Amino acid sequence: MNEIELAPDLLSVVVARTLAEEHVADIVETLNEQDSATIAHILQELPFERAVEVLDQPELADAAEALALLPEDRAGAFLTAMSADRAADVFQDFDDETRQRLSARLDRQTRTDLGKLLAYPEHSAGSIMTTEFVSVPSTWTVQQTLDYIRRVERSRETVYAIYVLDPATKKLVRAVSLRRLISGDPAAPVESVVPAHKPITVTPEVDREDVARLITKYDLLSVPVVDAEDRIIGIVTFDDVIDAMIAETTEDVQKLGGMEALDEPYNEIGFLAMIRKRAGWLSILLLGEMLTASAMQFFQTELEKAIVLTLFIPLIMSSGGNSGSQATSLIIRALALREITLKDWWRVILRELPSGLVLGSILGAIGIVRIALWQWLGFYDYGPHWMLIAATVGGALIGIVTFGSMMGSMLPFLLKRAGFDPASASAPLVATLVDVTGLVIYFGVAALILSGTLL
Incomplete structure (x- = not known):
């Protein structure tokens, strides 16, 4: 320009x-x-x-x-x-x-x-740190430090803390809050008002999400960034972390919606750029849904024999996709917050398997009651084998919701293990994968229960 x-x-x-x-x-x-x-x-x-x-x-x-x-x-x-x-x-x-x-x-x-x-890498502490901080040698007094702050305050982004350095090596030895400094004896050495514990620090390569966790855990306003020799090279302030986390969360939410993350505000991104961001994932999801059509073609004979089964295909597919999307959202968030790690995959399986069975049983019971009510009240006649149809729908929902929960919970682990962002395991992607397998489960249960009657 x-x-x-x-x-x-x-x-x-x-x-x-x-x-x-x-x-x-x-x-x-x-x-x-x-x-x-x-x-x-x-x-x-x-x-x-x-x-x-x-x-x-x-x-x-x-x-x-x-x-x-x-x-x-x-x-x-x-x-x-x-x-x-x-x-x-x-x-x-x-x-x-x-x-x-x-x-x-x-x-x-x-x-x-x-x-x-x-x-520094885009999502690292180094990329969001500021080099404008206040540091003083440990030999200074409180009054010298306060005088120095008054002189340099305008050239520093923030003065949340003062970093005390070894006068010989320039290594960071302590950090003291401005509040504690002000309340100290002006004639006393600055080290006398410094907390006894070592300061919480990060290296410039640390991910900004890890910096956010440290700030939350230790209730900090800023975190010093140090090099390999413990010399302070910058600080990451809580407001910079908030800005970074808003951007990170926005990116994750957009990925969860089944699209590439936007690198500009919605109102400013160009039309063609918006199409490029959305068309790729939509095309991939369409190809996935084509497998659903192939699955239905494979079971065409069963559909022709028991056309009533087609009435429940939307119900079956959406229930599996919904359960998978729920599990995916929970696991992605837990991974982001470090509530779980890759090695906890088996714990997640042990938790999601019974959860899926219980949730599937609840939905299966609702499906059975719905078919029975419609039959008894005369809203629709499912034929003489309506009880078997109800059992088929109920059993299929148990299997599909359980499978959806397992698929949705494991996919983020697989992506993270492969080096991809777990947020790429978007709800539409999980729903598409579960749709295909859901049909197989549905017609498998139908073949087992309805064999010799409708099939």
Whole structure:
């Protein structure tokens, strides 16, 4: 994207002055309703620090496009002033030409920080950490530390904690909360107000979901990221984790719906891109459903002899798919939260097998009662062998719901073992697989019970 000439715009000046008095979240919401050029005009007219505060919000959808339209010196100043992790996210959204053009406008430290952050894997702690934190040597006093915080506060994204380093090796030795520091004796060494336990740390390669679990487990506001020699290289704050988890959850939900995850907001993704994201999985599911047609063709003779069996095919197929989808959703969530691991597959089998039998028995009983009521009340005549038909439907539901529960619970394990995202075991995929086997179970039970009567 090429830089454009942003001439003074009276409307943008008025809007910028009005927005400057609003909460930053409201400013972002307003800007997200504008096009990139309008956002660029308003950002240029906002007070510099206010504009940086707006650009630091992950919710600002077109930040990269707007910055690319600004004069290079202005865009470079914004990127330099932004928090390092947010600047890295925006920088990643630039095209190659814009990235090279604006990189020359950054100071050496900012370029170095961005290069390090962009080098980490996408879903790692390193990719969402910020390099703006407060660290002091263990030889300092509480007063020295507080004075230092006052001097550097504006250049740090957050000051949830102060990290105490070994003055010789620069290794992280302790972490102290700002609250505890303020309440300490100003003349006392900073180590005197530091908790006795070692700080909770992660390495930059750790998955961001694991970071979220640590923050939840230990009730933290931030987690330091350390290298192989225990030197702190950044911190992951709870708000960055929340943003990352929202993105992760959105991706998982979309996959569970039977489609590729969208990499843009729904209202902004192009029509052809939306088709590509959805058509692939729909085609795969269609091919799977073709197996259902093949199964029905295989049992064509049985269907011709007992046409009444076709009345219950939708009921049978949907029940199996529903039970499988339930089990899949439970297991995917349990795997994501680390409530279970791959080695617990046999525990899941021992739990899902009786669950499937009980659930299938409940649905089977409902199916039998429904057929009996319709027969007795005269809503439909299933013929002289209606009791055998009811037994067939009831027995098939027990088998299909049990099989669906087993299939739905094991598929995420198989995908995870193969290196795929368990969320790919979407509800439509499980339902399609269970549909095919459900028909086989249904007609197998029918052949066993109805042999010599209808078959």
